[in-house]
Amino acid sequence: MKSILVFACLSIALCLAAPAPDAEIVNQESDVNADSYSFKFETSDGTKQEQHGSLKNLGPEEDALQVAGSYSYTGDDGKTYTITYVADENGFQPQGEHIPRS
Template identity: 45%
Template sequence: MNTWILFLGILGYASAQGRFRPTGNIAPGQQIAILRQDSVLNPDGSYQWSYETENGISANEQGQLKNVGGKEPGIDAQGGFQYTAPDGTPIQLTYRADENGFQPQGAHLPVPPPIPEAIARALEWIAAHPEPENQPGRRF
């Protein structure tokens, strides 16, 4: 449920920014048919849903309750969506949402630049040579 809300929020934000437009020339007020829509909610809390529209948008998600160590269980969900961007680029995003947060993957998502070699070596050296006050078992 939380992932669905997050998905709709991202879609709404992108739409408001003018970054998401369904494929084709769609006039204001034009209706787009839903070609397929499925939804299953099981008594154990697991679920799955999917849909596909005539303008090439599709989405799916499945999830289940997961014990994350708190009073209430969390949800472990995975899914994805796809559509064609206004410039004709196919957009496909898959994700997992669990106790580690929302983890999207897609060829269109930005990636950080590689860590410079000198910084990587410095981080390795620091990890291999902890300061005396950071060594296990030392008391202050």
């Protein structure tokens, strides 16, 4: 169940970091293996994202996807925003200067 939550959070993060409709991908790399993956891309509008993930064994019959990455984009105010994150059995944990800390 937790791995589904992690996947859902990652999907949201990917949507938030999606390039603008008129941006073009200028650099893209990926590496996919049976138990891990990594990718990164950069678009013509300066948006960047990179992520890597691997399976983590939580017990005899439970694995979870452990993911770490970052993305950056230019906001409507002209500032560049960068978010780094970890997503694992503890959920999606983003960090960024503009994200309030609890």
